[in-house]
Amino acid sequence: MIVLKLLLLFVALPSFAQDLECNWTSGEKILKTEHIERLVQFTRNDPESRLVLDEAMHSFGINDTKELFQFIKICDSGNDHAGAAFPKFETYWNEIPSQEEVAEQIEEIKLKVLRDMRPNKRLVFWDEYRDFVSYTILNYSSICISADRSLIQAYGTFIHELKHIGKIDSAPHSKRFLDLYEGPKDYVNKNLLAPGGELEAYKAGFKAKIKASRSREHSQDGSATNYFAQLPYSVQTAFNENGELINQEELIKFILDEQGYRSKFENEYKEQLISLHNQVVQESNFIIRLHNSWVDYFNRTQKPEIKTRLNRLKAQHAENTKLKERYKERLANYWPELLQSEYSRVERPPEALARGGDASSSNGKAKKYDEVHTPEPTNRPKSHASIELSPRVEEGAQDSLYP
Numbered sequence: 442m443i444v445l446k447l448l449l450l451f452v453a454l455p456s457f458a459q460d461l462e463c464n465w466t467s468g469e470k471i472l473k474t475e476h477i478e479r480l481v482q483f484t485r486n487d488p489e490s491r492l493v494l495d496e497a498m499h500s501f502g503i504n505d506t507k508e509l510f511q512f513i514k515i516c517d518s519g520n521d522h523a524g525a526a527f528p529k530f531e532t533y534w535n536e537i538p539s540q541e542e543v544a545e546q547i548e549e550i551k552l553k554v555l556r557d558m559r560p561n562k563r564l565v566f567w568d569e570y571r572d573f574v575s576y577t578i579l580n581y582s583s584i585c586i587s588a589d590r591s592l593i594q595a596y597g598t599f600i601h602e603l604k605h606i607g608k609i610d611s612a613p614h615s616k617r618f619l620d621l622y623e624g625p626k627d628y629v630n631k632n633l634l635a636p637g638g639e640l641e642a643y644k645a646g647f648k649a650k651i652k653a654s655r656s657r658e659h660s661q662d663g664s665a666t667n668y669f670a671q672l673p674y675s676v677q678t679a680f681n682e683n684g685e686l687i688n689q690e691e692l693i694k695f696i697l698d699e700q701g702y703r704s705k706f707e708n709e710y711k712e713q714l715i716s717l718h719n720q721v722v723q724e725s726n727f728i729i730r731l732h733n734s735w736v737d738y739f740n741r742t743q744k745p746e747i748k749t750r751l752n753r754l755k756a757q758h759a760e761n762t763k764l765k766e767r768y769k770e771r772l773a774n775y776w777p778e779l780l781q782s783e784y785s786r787v788e789r790p791p792e793a794l795a796r797g798g799d800a801s802s803s804n805g806k807a808k809k810y811d812e813v814h815t816p817e818p819t820n821r822p823k824s825h826a827s828i829e830l831s832p833r834v835e836e837g838a839q840d841s842l843y844p
C-alpha cells in the first residue's frame with residue numbers, strides 16, 4: 442500500500458510542474474477525483490493555501506479531501522462566474538407538545554434534527570422557546586468552476602471560494618439582522634470586509650495565483666514569468682511579487698465597481714430584508730396555528746397551564762408583529778415601491794388567533810413535535826451569484842390580537 446502511494450506520488454508530481462495554462466479538467470466535462478486532486482495538490486504545496494483548505498474542510502465537516510468531491514462542480518463554459526459557493530439557509534419550527542419534561546423534548550427534537558442531517562448540511566441556529574423551537578440549517582451547495590478555466594484560474598477560484606466557506610459560520614438571523622446592518626451601505630462595507638468576505642477571498646485567490654506562477658518558474662527554467670499575468674489588469678499593481686496586497690484601495694475599487702459587488706450586495710441586502718420579513722410572517726403563522734390548536738383543549742379543560750401557554754404564544758405573536766413592522770419600515774426607507782400593492786402578493790390567506798373561550802380551532806389538534814414544518818427557505822446568495830430580485834413581501838399573519 443505504501444509502495445502504491447509512493448508510486449502515485451511520483452506519478453502525480455510532474456503534473457504540478459505542468460503547464461498552468463492547460464485546462465483544469467483536460468477538457469473533460471465530468472468531474473473526476475483526479476481533477477480535484479490536482480487542485481488539492483496545488484493547494485497543499487502552499488502553506489497559506491493549505492490553511493485555507495483546512496478551514497473550509499472544517500466548515501464542511503469533512504476530514505478527507507476525497508470528500509470534497511460532493512462540494513465541487515464543473516459549470517458550463519461561457520458561464521460568467523468563475524466559481525460560486527452558494528450557501529442556502531432554511532429555518533424550521535417545531536412544537537414542544539407537552540408541558541412536562543420540556544428539556545427532554547427539546548433534547549429529543551435536537552437529536553432527531555442532527556441525526557437526519559445530511560453531510561452537506563449544518564445546524565447554525567437553535568432557538569428555544571417555551572412552546573416551540575426554531576432552528577436554521579445551512580445547506581451547502583457547490584463550488585462551481587467553469588469548464589473552460591485553465592489550471593491556474595481554477596486554482597485561484599478554488600482558493601477564493603474555500604476562503605468564503607471557511608468563514609461561513611452564521612446565517613442571517615431574523616431577530617438580529619436589522620440591528621446588525623444600518624442600511625445597504627453598511628451592508629456593503631461589512632460584507633466586503635467581513636472575515637471570509639470578498640476582500641479576503643480575492644486577496645487569497647490572487648495571492649495563490651501569484652505564488653503558483655512563481656513556483657512554476659522555480660520548477661521549470663523557462664524564460665522570466667510575469668507573476669501577475671493571471672490577475673485582471675486593473676489589480677496587477679495592487680500586489681507585490683510575494684502575492685501580498687500593497688494597495689488595498691485598488692483592490693476594493695476592483696471588487697465593488699468593476700466586479701459589481703456594490704450593487705450585488707445592495708440587492709442582497711434587499712433580498713435579505715424581504716426573506717427575513719417573510720420568515721417572521723411564517724413564524725407568526727406557525728404560532729397562530731399552534732395557539733389555535735390549543736384553544737379547543739383549553740375550552741374543554743380550562744386548565745390554567747394551557748391558558749398560560751396561550752398567553753405566552755400571544756406575547757410571542759405580538760413580538761413578531763412588531764418585528765415584522767420594523768422590517769417593513771426598513772424596506773420602505775430604501776425601496777418604498779416594494780410595499781406598494783402592485784408588488785406585494787398575498788401568499789397565504791390571513792390567519793387569526795382564535796379567541797380562547799368561544800372560537801373553534803380551525804386547525805384541529807396539536808401537531809406532533811416530530812413533524813417538520815418546512816417554510817420557504819431563506820436564501821443567502823453569496824459570492825459570484827447574480828442576485829435575482831423577487832419583490833415579494835408576504836403578508837399573512839393578522840396583526841390583531843384577542844384578549
Ligand SMILES: [Zn+2]
Nearest residue numbers: 639642824825
Ligand atoms: Zn467571492
